[in-house]
Amino acid sequence: MGNSRGPKNPTKLVFSSLHKYASPRHFYHLSLSISPWLAWLASAMFGLGIVGGLVIAPSDYQQGDSFRIIYVHVPSAWMSLFIYVTMAAAAATALVWKIKLAEIAMRASAMLGASFTFLALVTGSIWGKPTWGTYWAWDARLTSELVLLFLYIGFIALQTAYSDRRVAARAGAVLILIGTVNIPIIHYSVEWWSSLHQGPTISKLDTPSIHIDMLIPLLVMASAFMTYYLAVMLTRMRCEILAYERNTNWVREFITARAHHS
Amino acid sequence: MTRYVSTIRLVITRDVLRAARSQTEALHPLIFFALCVLLFPFAIGSDEGLLERIAPGILWVSALLSATLSLEQLFRSDYQDGSFELFVLSKASTLAISLGKSLTHWFISGLPILLMSIPLCLVLELNWATTQVFLASLFAGTLTMSFIGAAVSALTVGLRGGGLLLAMLILPLYIPVLIFGSAAASNAAQGLPAAAELYFLTGLLILAVTLAPWATAAALKIRLS
Numbered sequence: 415m416g417n418s419r420g421p422k423n424p425t426k427l428v429f430s431s432l433h434k435y436a437s438p439r440h441f442y443h444l445s446l447s448i449s450p451w452l453a454w455l456a457s458a459m460f461g462l463g464i465v466g467g468l469v470i471a472p473s474d475y476q477q478g479d480s481f482r483i484i485y486v487h488v489p490s491a492w493m494s495l496f497i498y499v500t501m502a503a504a505a506a507t508a509l510v511w512k513i514k515l516a517e518i519a520m521r522a523s524a525m526l527g528a529s530f531t532f533l534a535l536v537t538g539s540i541w542g543k544p545t546w547g548t549y550w551a552w553d554a555r556l557t558s559e560l561v562l563l564f565l566y567i568g569f570i571a572l573q574t575a576y577s578d579r580r581v582a583a584r585a586g587a588v589l590i591l592i593g594t595v596n597i598p599i600i601h602y603s604v605e606w607w608s609s610l611h612q613g614p615t616i617s618k619l620d621t622p623s624i625h626i627d628m629l630i631p632l633l634v635m636a637s638a639f640m641t642y643y644l645a646v647m648l649t650r651m652r653c654e655i656l657a658y659e660r661n662t663n664w665v666r667e668f669i670t671a672r673a674h675h676s
Numbered sequence: 677m678t679r680y681v682s683t684i685r686l687v688i689t690r691d692v693l694r695a696a697r698s699q700t701e702a703l704h705p706l707i708f709f710a711l712c713v714l715l716f717p718f719a720i721g722s723d724e725g726l727l728e729r730i731a732p733g734i735l736w737v738s739a740l741l742s743a744t745l746s747l748e749q750l751f752r753s754d755y756q757d758g759s760f761e762l763f764v765l766s767k768a769s770t771l772a773i774s775l776g777k778s779l780t781h782w783f784i785s786g787l788p789i790l791l792m793s794i795p796l797c798l799v800l801e802l803n804w805a806t807t808q809v810f811l812a813s814l815f816a817g818t819l820t821m822s823f824i825g826a827a828v829s830a831l832t833v834g835l836r837g838g839g840l841l842l843a844m845l846i847l848p849l850y851i852p853v854l855i856f857g858s859a860a861a862s863n864a865a866q867g868l869p870a871a872a873e874l875y876f877l878t879g880l881l882i883l884a885v886t887l888a889p890w891a892t893a894a895a896l897k898i899r900l901s
Binding site: 568571 | 827828831832835836837841844845847848849851852855856859880883887891894895898899901
């Protein structure tokens with residue numbers, strides 16, 4: 415059976431093209447042409463979403479205008495989880511197939527994930543003051559978001575502790591996978607813990623429906639956040655690629671060509 | 677199968693013997709545990725009612741911190757004297773070695789903490805029923821923590837700022853154990869049933885025993901590359 419792996423073997427064909435597109439050099443140029451478009455798209459959607467959320471959407475009958483922070487708070491909370499899941503997928507890919515690009519994507523996402531988590535926490539507590547009357551409540555969602563922030567910080571600290579990028583990436587991948595198994599456990603145990611200690615806090619998103627005029631700007635803002643994440647992640651990945659591949663010929667040629675240009 | 681078991685046994689006897697011979701060092705986690713418990717009455721006053729109410733929490737946090745502090749030493753001497761390389765290069769399964777190392781940590785830090793907490797429960801005036809539930813929760817909890825902790829310990833051994841880094845990485849992962857462990861003990865203290873929490877802890881233990889050794893084995897190989 416071992417001899418059947420000819421060049422026409424479809425599995426091999428898929429993997430060879432995957433390897434071509436997953437080569438850092440190819441990806442660098444691809445990302446260089448994509449990320450400006452993504453950046454423009456993100457700015458346009460930010461503009462639309464902010465106007466839609468701050469001006470067009472009606473004010474809430476109970477919370478007045480203070481609810482409008484939802485247009486920053488909820489997308490960043492979504493992104494904080496989404497980025498962790500992305501990092502987990504990249505971590506598994508990096509460990510199993512040893513694809514350099516997956517390591518780079520994982521490392522480039524960590525700081526963004528931590529920032530979105532921080533933003534979600536800060537906007538949440540600013541919102542909490544007028545609606546709950548306090549900046550911080552030991553609510554299940556708040557607490558597990560805080561734990562998520564610590565998981566991100568731990569990953570970043572581990573990355574800086576290693577001197578070799580590739581070893582750091584693989585160590586980080588193991589840590590992320592341990593964290594991924596733990597996140598649902600942490601989430602449900604914290605929920606269970608806080609329901610023991612206090613009655614269920616009224617969570618605004620659990621109200622059955624949100625008016626369509628309020629929902630549309632929210633979705634626009636969520637897409638803006640997602641596009642922003644992609645644009646910045648691609649840019650950060652390019653920096654990482656240059657650092658990873660700094661001893662290769664193509665990087666040297668690319669840099670000298672750029673230097674001649676300017 | 678027998679090869680696995682004999683590897684595990686070898687690792688455990690080697691490390692436990694070494695810990696036993698270095699007499700004082702083996703006592704450090706214990707003394708830290710007792711000191712940590714002692715600090716709370718100084719900070720919050722010796723108000724009987726208050727102390728009795730938060731005693732399970734005090735004991736759990738102190739046990740958790742003590743288990744975390746001793747984690748740093750689990751692989752340190754192996755890393756310094758070169759046995760770490762042999763773990764990976766030898767024919768023995770790294771999975772078995774990881775399992776053995778995790779159990780070693782429990783024998784060196786978990787078991788002594790468990791024994792030490794009996795007099796501390798008396799000092800904090802927990803009744804016998806609460807003490808029983810607390811010991812059961814501590815048994816499952818310390819084993820779980822040893823298994824998760826071994827993986828992170830292998831990842832961070834020999835790094836700059838190892839101890840603090842290790843604590844930063846590991847403490848968020850210990851939160852579920854802490855929640856269920858102290859909930860079990862404080863339920864028992866109020867005369868409520870604590871079976872659900874103990875079941876949860878056992879579930880966490882089974883999950884950690886089945887999954888964490890794979891992570892530890894992967895970490896051993898990564899740390900050597």
